[in-house]
Amino acid sequence: MSLLIVGSVAFDAIETPFGKTDKIVGGAASYIALAASNFTKDSKLVAVVGEDFPEDFVADLRDRGVSTEGLQIKKGEKSFFWSGKYHTDMNTRDTLVTELNVLGDFDPIIPESYQDCEYLMLGNLSPKVQQTVIERLHHRPKLIVMDTMNFWMEIAMDDLKQTLSMVDVLSINDEEARLLSGEYSLVKAAIKIQQMGPKFLIIKKGENGALLFHGKEVFFAPALPLEDVFDPTGAGDTFAGGFIGYIAKTGDISFENMKNAIIFGSAMASFCVEKFGTERLVNLREDEMLSRINVFRNLVKFNLASV
């Protein structure tokens, strides 16, 4: 069942305590599409790049079953570029460079062949652009999942709230949940945010796992304890890609199945951080993924037979 992915496809330059990269492929939609391609071979990308973007990455996406008909390539222009440096704790980072380039006036054009999509994943972008995507679809998808970040809460809260009222699932981190709701307690934050629109709320806590809220129900997915987090860039997008990819594969949007989807998202994210950029995702084998799912299962499994 068809999955529409909208988000940035871009260049990153990353520095972590483990090393630094030159310009490498990044962007929310790149990570989402790579992660989702492990679950569905029927996804469609809407994004914009400049003439400088490598054709071989786009060809690789196509080989993975991602339609790139909706990928706009702007002649004579440059792709979005972000550069950042992570601190020792890997949870905080400084942005060194942000060049919007083609993303500055991104008009998300939806090809006619994309109109049948059943699942929509809105990667982090301006809330206005995210909203435009929803409005341009002739039929509302069965499930709309949205990612966003603190930046939009600071400069475009009204637009963000408008977009939030149109989606089913919101995926943000703990700090963003607190900023958006004005509540320190994540349980209280979850109640307020669900009142803004999304009936499902995922709160990502990095190395501390993720929570899924739905009404009064809560599910907790651990993160895998890792010896080293090499580069956290894209982990949240990879998580979202694994989540929506698994939902699209199974066609089941129940709370119960979202729990499974979050475990797959967490597993995908645990691979993402093992190498710089998209490197680990590009080379991921299915047996590695399935074996990691078992690690997650064992990580939280207990047997209280003797109560």
Add this chain to the structure above:
Amino acid sequence: MSLLIVGSVAFDAIETPFGKTDKIVGGAASYIALAASNFTKDSKLVAVVGEDFPEDFVADLRDRGVSTEGLQIKKGEKSFFWSGKYHTDMNTRDTLVTELNVLGDFDPIIPESYQDCEYLMLGNLSPKVQQTVIERLHHRPKLIVMDTMNFWMEIAMDDLKQTLSMVDVLSINDEEARLLSGEYSLVKAAIKIQQMGPKFLIIKKGENGALLFHGKEVFFAPALPLEDVFDPTGAGDTFAGGFIGYIAKTGDISFENMKNAIIFGSAMASFCVEKFGTERLVNLREDEMLSRINVFRNLVKFNLASV
């Protein structure tokens, strides 16, 4: 099977964003004994208080099956007193007052009737005192669990390492694990700390749950997402009390059973933080505890039938 509990029994005065208390009963061993009494009616306390300590709290412990023969009451002296103020995030606090009083020269005398104990829980105390307790036991207990804190790592690392080499399970928080090992990654920290002695390591992460390491194996227990953490004082001790109480009840010191014990410890801690001091623990009913265990079970349960 008999459980020996050693630690402080004391007074606290606590301020949190939700209110403040006058002097109330606190101390690691108070929380441990209260929590463990939900699982075993055969525990024995070694601690010291001053003449100012309320007899009714001691009588309540006895009613719960805690022997207080080893509780020294120092005539004309005052009990240990700590006062602190928590910040909004509840994860950090300022110590306002520390009066060692009777704890300054605490000599942990083990009554003869305590010598049969099979489980030993060393609450946070000077590592020298903890070591003395182990040395004064005629037979080594089946399992020795030890709690400690960053304070001892800063002023008595050599003593601490000596004591660590004599115990089976160490329970500390994430910050302390990093300080003790010199490693930021908790997985790397766990490897180093196990080399210091304890074959099992529990790393508590507050609202982010707890990890149990044993060799290459890892178990993750979530914390319950709560609307409000009213007062975190004693949560770690309560966790330890639930953990060792459950082990003593079941008599099973396997890694598999420790997973269950950690879930019970986490459940007990989730009650502890709901009220100031020991108030919630004192009034806890068994049906409430069992129902919370089910909440923990559901919190992490997923069913990947459709993989």
